[in-house]
Amino acid sequence: MTVALSGKDIAGRLEEKFPGSIEESGPDSLVVKSDSLLAVAGYLKDTGGLEFNFLNYITAVDYYSYFEVVYQMTSLKHNHSIVMKTRCYGRENPSVPSVISLWQAADFQEREIYDLMGIKFEGHPNLKRIFLWEGFQGHPLRKDYL
């Protein structure tokens, strides 16, 4: 079975490499500042011993005061996985860097999150609605959508 790595174990290494990039680290996840998300994700993907080369999913959660984007990655080589999160603030124009340059699989899921949550992914080549039609008002999975 795939071993779920603890966020705390990896947080030490990341803090050493990218000082100030880790917001929080728990037994099952890792909260990264959105400024350094791309650098941290690239490090997790390419560093020997980690090599998270498979992106399981991206999803997003609305906590009213901020949105949290959740990434789960697995290393098919080492058979371990990690959950990485990042937070973005503001309801008008929340944005997170796109990880499509690292994992192609991010393409549709980032579009889905943009469609239903209204989070913009900077650097996404084709960021438009995927489930709903062009011209739909609002983002239905937000907590304040009625």
Add this chain to the structure above:
Amino acid sequence: MEVSSDREYIYTSSELDQQEGQLIEEVKAGAVESIPDPDAWLDEEVKQNIMLSSVDAVLNWARKSSLWTAICFPACCAFEFIAAEGPRFDMSRFGMEILRASPRQADLMITAGTLTWKMAPVVWRIYNQMPEPKWVIAMGACAISGGIFRSSYNVVPGYNKIIPIDVYVPGCPPRPEALIYGVQMLQKKIAREHQILDLPQVLLKGKKE
């Protein structure tokens, strides 16, 4: 060609030839008179059994007896439809089983499942591509009213918002028996239709005005 002599055969080559010759002679001896056509009696019987009916009755009978369904199953009711098609419920007993991938060859649409607004133009186009006469069965709660998804931001609250429905089959999903019953209801409906203009009524309308 020489056959090696150290191996023993049951029949020699000439014996086999003789047996074949005997068989041919037997068949030939039995084939003197030609065998009569076993279906020859049909012509005579048909001549004695001519039935008169109205154009309406014949056309309606033909239409209701071979309903061709367009393949347009947006969601999970499709599985009940597949069960109804399968050997256990066997819709083909009633001539309702045939499925057409092209709506241009179909005259029945069974709307099996939830319709989202994103899918609505596609279903509408499929309906418009079907040639007249055509009928629609709304299968399941979602097709009738939107079902449990009625208040959703992306679900059409009933197919009758976009296309006319002939028969509503309730259920979530309806059992295959219910679907078959629904198609039978549609067949009854088709049997009551008037294909040709009722000329006397047209004339009467003109007189009234």
